[in-house]
Amino acid sequence: MAITVLYDERAFATQGERIEAGELWLSAGDLHGATGWQMKPEGICRDERCVPIPPARRSEFLAPDGGFNLSAFARHLNEPVVHDDEAGVWFFGKAPGARRDALLAGEAPDFRLPDLDGKLHALSDYRGRKVLLLTWASW
Helix, strand or coil, rough: CCCCECCHHHHEEECCEEEEECEECCCCHHHHHHHEEEEEECEEECCEEEEEECHHHHHHCCCCCCCCEEEHHHHCCCCCEEEEECEEEEECCCCHHHHHHHHHHCCCCCEECCCCCCCEEHHHHHHHHCCCCCCCCCC
């Protein structure tokens, strides 16, 4: 079954995943495609940031076949992980520090929603103007 990985506003469908004991293992190529992180000799890197793999925990993150445990890595970075096995979706949230920084900035994150006619509107289209957002849920 295909798995969809939602990571940092990316949606990536993979067939090369392995799920064992509630852990999501990806190939090196799928890791990069889904998250932007790459396996390098100095650790797991994304842009200028590299996170070394603790030697004592190497088998927790890296498999002999080259697989990488993305769910364990997310926990290592203090990022929340939620998955729906029935739907085949794994969501990786931002670490609390990143969320805190966004809240302290006082600026709402950008999003796009359709109006009643189906035309998409982005919050960023209204930057610098006052906007009233109304939400409702049945639950």
